[in-house]
Amino acid sequence: xxxxxxxxxxxxxxxxxxxxxxxxxxxxxxxxxxxxxxxxxxxxxxxxxxxxxxxxxxxxxxxxxxxxxxxxxxxxxxxxxxxxxxxxxxxxxxxxxxxxxxxxxxxxxxxxxxxxxxxxxxxxxxxxxxxxxxxxxxxxxxxxxxxxxxxxxxxxxxxxxxxxxxxxxxxxxxxxxxxxxxxxxxxxxxxxxxxxxxxxxxxxxxxxxxxxxxxxxxxxxxxxxxxxxxxxxxxxxxxxxxxxxxxxxxxxxxxxx
Amino acid sequence: xxxxxxxxxxxxxxxxxxxxxxxxxxxxxxxxxxxxxxxxxxxxxxxxxxxxxxxxxxxxxxxxxxxxxxxxxxxxxxxxxxxxxxxxxxxxxxxxxxxxxxxxxxxxxxxxxxxxxxxxxxxxxxxxxxxxxxxxxxxxxxxxxxxxxxxxxxxxxxxxxxxxxxxxxxxxxxxxxxxxxxxxxxxxxxxxxxxxxxxxxxxxxxxxxxxxxxxxxxxxxxxxxxxxxxxxxxxxxxxxxxxxxxxxxxxxxxxxxxxxxxxxxxxxxxxxxxxxxxxxxxxxxxxxxxxxxxxxxxxxxxxxxxxxxxxxxxxxxxxxxxxxxxxxxxxxxxxxxxxxxxxxxxxxxxxxxxxxxxxxxxxxxxxxxxxxxxxxxxxxxxxxxxxxxxxxxxxxxxxxxxxxxxxxxxxxxxxxxxxxxxxxxxxxxxxxxxxxxxxxxxxxxxxxxxxxxxxxxxxxxxxxxxxxxxxxxxxxxxxxxxxxxxxxxxxxxxxxxxxxxxxxxxxxxxxxxxxxxxxxxxxxxxxxxxxxxxxxxxxxxxxxxxxxxxxxxxxxxxxxxxxxxxxxxxxxxxxxxxxxxxxxxxxxxxxxxxxxxxxxxxxxxxxxxxxxxxxxxxxxxxxxxxxxxxxxxxxxxxxxxxxxxxxxxxxxxxxxxxxxxxxxxxxxxxxxxxxxxxxxxxxxxxxxxxxxxxxxxxxxxxxxxxxxxxxxxxxxxxxxxxxxxxxxxxxxxxxxx
Numbered sequence: 001x002x003x004x005x006x007x008x009x010x011x012x013x014x015x016x017x018x019x020x021x022x023x024x025x026x027x028x029x030x031x032x033x034x035x036x037x038x039x040x041x042x043x044x045x046x047x048x049x050x051x052x053x054x055x056x057x058x059x060x061x062x063x064x065x066x067x068x069x070x071x072x073x074x075x076x077x078x079x080x081x082x083x084x085x086x087x088x089x090x091x092x093x094x095x096x097x098x099x100x101x102x103x104x105x106x107x108x109x110x111x112x113x114x115x116x117x118x119x120x121x122x123x124x125x126x127x128x129x130x131x132x133x134x135x136x137x138x139x140x141x142x143x144x145x146x147x148x149x150x151x152x153x154x155x156x157x158x159x160x161x162x163x164x165x166x167x168x169x170x171x172x173x174x175x176x177x178x179x180x181x182x183x184x185x186x187x188x189x190x191x192x193x194x195x196x197x198x199x200x201x202x203x204x205x206x207x208x209x210x211x212x213x214x215x216x217x218x219x220x221x222x223x224x225x226x227x228x229x230x231x232x233x234x235x236x237x238x239x240x241x242x243x244x245x246x247x248x249x250x251x252x253x254x255x256x257x
Numbered sequence: 258x259x260x261x262x263x264x265x266x267x268x269x270x271x272x273x274x275x276x277x278x279x280x281x282x283x284x285x286x287x288x289x290x291x292x293x294x295x296x297x298x299x300x301x302x303x304x305x306x307x308x309x310x311x312x313x314x315x316x317x318x319x320x321x322x323x324x325x326x327x328x329x330x331x332x333x334x335x336x337x338x339x340x341x342x343x344x345x346x347x348x349x350x351x352x353x354x355x356x357x358x359x360x361x362x363x364x365x366x367x368x369x370x371x372x373x374x375x376x377x378x379x380x381x382x383x384x385x386x387x388x389x390x391x392x393x394x395x396x397x398x399x400x401x402x403x404x405x406x407x408x409x410x411x412x413x414x415x416x417x418x419x420x421x422x423x424x425x426x427x428x429x430x431x432x433x434x435x436x437x438x439x440x441x442x443x444x445x446x447x448x449x450x451x452x453x454x455x456x457x458x459x460x461x462x463x464x465x466x467x468x469x470x471x472x473x474x475x476x477x478x479x480x481x482x483x484x485x486x487x488x489x490x491x492x493x494x495x496x497x498x499x500x501x502x503x504x505x506x507x508x509x510x511x512x513x514x515x516x517x518x519x520x521x522x523x524x525x526x527x528x529x530x531x532x533x534x535x536x537x538x539x540x541x542x543x544x545x546x547x548x549x550x551x552x553x554x555x556x557x558x559x560x561x562x563x564x565x566x567x568x569x570x571x572x573x574x575x576x577x578x579x580x581x582x583x584x585x586x587x588x589x590x591x592x593x594x595x596x597x598x599x600x601x602x603x604x605x606x607x608x609x610x611x612x613x614x615x616x617x618x619x620x621x622x623x624x625x626x627x628x629x630x631x632x633x634x635x636x637x638x639x640x641x642x643x644x645x646x647x648x649x650x651x652x653x654x655x656x657x658x659x660x661x662x663x664x665x666x667x668x669x670x671x672x673x674x675x676x677x678x679x680x681x682x683x684x685x686x687x688x689x690x691x692x693x694x695x696x697x698x699x700x701x702x703x704x705x706x707x708x709x710x711x712x713x714x715x716x717x718x719x720x721x722x723x724x725x726x727x728x729x730x731x732x733x734x735x736x737x738x739x740x741x742x743x744x745x746x747x748x749x750x751x752x753x754x755x756x757x758x759x760x761x762x763x764x765x766x767x768x769x770x771x772x773x774x775x776x777x778x779x780x781x782x783x784x785x786x787x788x789x790x791x792x793x794x795x796x797x798x799x800x801x802x803x804x805x806x807x808x809x810x811x812x813x814x815x816x817x818x819x820x821x822x823x824x825x826x827x828x829x830x831x832x833x834x835x836x837x838x839x840x841x842x843x844x845x846x847x848x849x850x851x852x853x854x855x856x857x858x859x860x861x862x863x864x865x866x867x868x869x870x871x872x873x874x875x876x877x878x879x880x881x882x883x884x885x886x887x888x889x890x891x892x893x894x895x896x897x898x899x900x901x902x903x904x905x906x907x908x909x910x911x912x913x914x915x916x917x918x919x920x921x922x923x924x925x926x927x928x929x930x931x932x933x934x935x936x937x938x939x940x941x942x943x944x945x946x947x948x949x950x951x952x953x954x955x956x957x958x959x960x961x962x963x964x965x966x967x968x969x970x971x972x973x974x975x976x977x978x979x980x981x982x983x984x985x986x987x988x989x990x991x992x993x994x
Contacts (some may be wrong), residue, residue, distance in 0.1 A: 016680060253510055
């Protein structure tokens with residue numbers, strides 16, 4: 001089982017995601033350079049957070065034209081697992097892999113804080129390790145996370161169970177206050193109809209270690225591992241662990257392959 | 258011939274001009290004059306401060322690189338080096354708050370990664386005028402957005418700092434940004450143009466007309482015509498900077514670089530002359546080859562532009578191609594614009610004509626230094642003679658007013674606009690005494706803090722400087738960290754006024770003494786003079802940035818109460834000291850008296866005691882006492898408690914109750930511990946000759962303080978919390994139409 005983290009110019013959670021997958025979850029993980037057309041045989045593609053191409057024009061609007069995105073689209077169409085976190089979610093929307101659009105946060109400010117999200121659908125490849133209704137504490141950090149969908153689209157998304165996570169309070173209750181960015185129907189995470197592409201604004205890689213204040217993000221990665229184990233087998237988890245280099249306080253050079 | 262008006266426009270005196278003529282052996286042309294004017298500006302040349310800055314201790318056991326480079330460097334073991342520096346961007350932030358603050362962040366980030374370090378944290382110290390004035394709100398909103406816009410996009414967490422409000426900053430906000438980077442000890446890079454014949458390479462963004470004479474602007478007072486200076490403020494592009502970071506670090510890792518310097522203040526001028534001067538070489542460049550964003554730029558504009566996100570690299574000719582390949586991978590320009598020469602001259606050609614021919618040593622090393630006259634201001638004695646006001650009858654109400662004072666109130670409105678978690682190292686979220694970062698794969702961690710109290714420095718600049726150092730170290734002690742190095746940003750008025758110079762001199766001496774006492778070297782920093790608008794100076798504001806090491810990140814205490822039923826212990830002694838307190842300022846509108854006394858020996862013992870208790874794993878919560886005194890410190894521990902835990906405290910000192918509650922006596926820390934550990938802590942304190950005693954317990958939903966059997970503070974936690982939480986956001990609430 002192999003995970004790939006795409007590096008766009010301006011991605012800045014690429015190494016954080018790599019660290020969570022490789023060093024915390026113990027998975028074989030590679031970086032995928034945006035100019036390449038090679039997905040290196042990964043079983044899952046993660047589009048990380050950051051400001052791809054500076055998020056100039058519109059968040060995620062330029063990244064969708066990167067060469068690697070042609071491959072990601074093909075991969076997704078063939079049923080490959082794709083997770084978009086924060087800027088990755090925005091790119092998935094711009095690339096048409098997920099429906100809807102992002103607006104500025106309702107208070108017109110960047111927001112970085114821990115939030116609670118409720119698992120609405122626990123039967124997806126990204127949430128099966130959670131219980132339905134379980135409340136997860138995972139931080140957000142974005143300017144444009146105010147999800148919008150037209151009324152027709154919205155009722156379709158709700159009907160199909162495509163809303164996977166909703167912003168809520170500590171106890172799992174929805175409220176205007178808990179819906180910090182103003183997303184329609186408090187939507188924090190959304191899956192495509194086929195169930196293999198998920199976008200979410202909260203950052204699971206920032207909630208994967210006790211020292212960071214929450215480990216709830218691991219539930220999402222664990223769900224993906226469970227799903228892929230059934231699909232492609234347990235993979236080379238053990239072998240990877242022996243060859244893995246010691247964890248360093250300094251990240252490796254990103255985009256050097 | 259250079260006339261008086263031209264000199265005035267360049268902020269040079271006739272004497273300085275004659276010195277230039279002497280060094281050149283001829284009259285300079287206008288471009289050369291421009292070069293001298295920026296390099297000899299106060300901002301770049303430190304001409305009024307240099308003689309005093311020599312008083313700082315600059316040696317220490319962890320030191321790798323002291324003052325004189327782009328940033329200071331400390332050895333933190335495990336083959337790692339910590340690179341850090343603070344810079345001011347006050348003047349630009351007043352003119353254009355968003356871009357001024359954003360490029361302040363951009364500039365300090367480049368100072369760090371130009372040395373081979375990856376920026377891992379930013380802290381900023383911000384000072385604004387009172388928020389009831391919409392103009393101040395607009396400046397604060399712009400500054401915070403600018404820091405957020407640049408830092409978040411670049412991908413460096415902004416993990417802490419301070420925000421303070423006072424009338425004296427109304428027309429002169431202070432924006433001081435401190436950056437910390439991490440490097441391999443054997444992969445540090447210096448700004449040296451070594452190796453005659455090596456290529457001089459320009460990398461990064463193209464050069465435009467923005468920011469010309471930014472450094473000169475930062476070296477003069479503002480008057481009514483200030484609005485016209487807005488085009489002097491640069492425009493930042495954090496995306497380009499992020500690419501520049503990755504490309505530079507990659508080129509460094511592959512050993513393709515001999516020397517490197519960022520183009521910050523004074524742009525191409527500063528990087529070419531400084532790199533050559535430090536290596537004892539010269540440089541020959543062709544200005545036609547400099548990538549330009551606009552057509553028709555002349556040599557003067559090219560040399561003095563402060564366009565952002567640019568670097569100058571010196572590399573061996575054989576490695577140029579490999580270097581260019583890396584930069585093109587990151588979609589950046591990397592153009593050979595010249596070569597290193599042996600003659601010690603900076604020579605620049607423009608359209609085949611030699612337009613600059615000056616000795617780099619004269620530009621960099623021979624900037625005049627002034628020992629300006631200093632005189633104690635008349636107000637110093639006046640404010641010191643003062644009678645304590647009568648105590649208000651309802652201190653319970655005063656307590657609520659204090660927690661809602663913007664200087665004490667919650668700053669979440671500010672820091673939640675900053676991405677403080679990116680890079681997944683942030684252990685302690687902003688708002689605590691010190692920010693703490695874990696180092697992946699290691700047991701130890703980094704702690705850092707910014708601190709300054711301009712009211713103390715106004716009343717007594719020497720003691721104000723001392724307390725700033727002591728308090729910053731105390732902040733670190735509360736995280737269990739040992740301070741290892743100092744950077745400072747000295748914000749003052751016009752140094753040509755003897756009163757300002759006296760404040761500066763006193764504060765520097767106070768800081769220097771305190772640094773010696775704590776045995777921590779000053780590794781560099783920044784002096785920002787001319788913080789005056791229309792003749793009114795700011796209060797003298799030294800800001801100290803101190804970094805420390807945490808032995809074991811698992812033992813870092815929390816900034817808020819962790820559980821009910823824990824014992825609250827006070828380390829240190831309560832005294833009757835109200836001078837310079839936030840309480841006096843807020844309740845009586847008095848800025849008088851002497852700041853609290855500081856006894857270094859006692860201070861060090863209290864800090865060491867706290868640190869040892871933490872390292873022994875005995876401490877659950879630790880918080881130092883500063884603005885607002887004991888009552889406010891206790892309240893902050895409740896407010897920051899994730900479970901919202903109250904407290905009940907009993908005090909018996911024979912002091913005025915208001916001094917006991919809100920006085921700002923130094924050398925005090927409150928810690929909490931589980932019952933079983935209390936005896937161990939008290940025994941440790943006895944051994945260290947530190948006064949320590951149990952003053953109460955955590956628990957309940959009220960904040961209660963007794964003084965000699967009388968309840969003097971009793972507030973529902975929720976009410977006080979709301980007052981603290983809402984004070985700042987209420988000023989910025991968007992009114993629904």
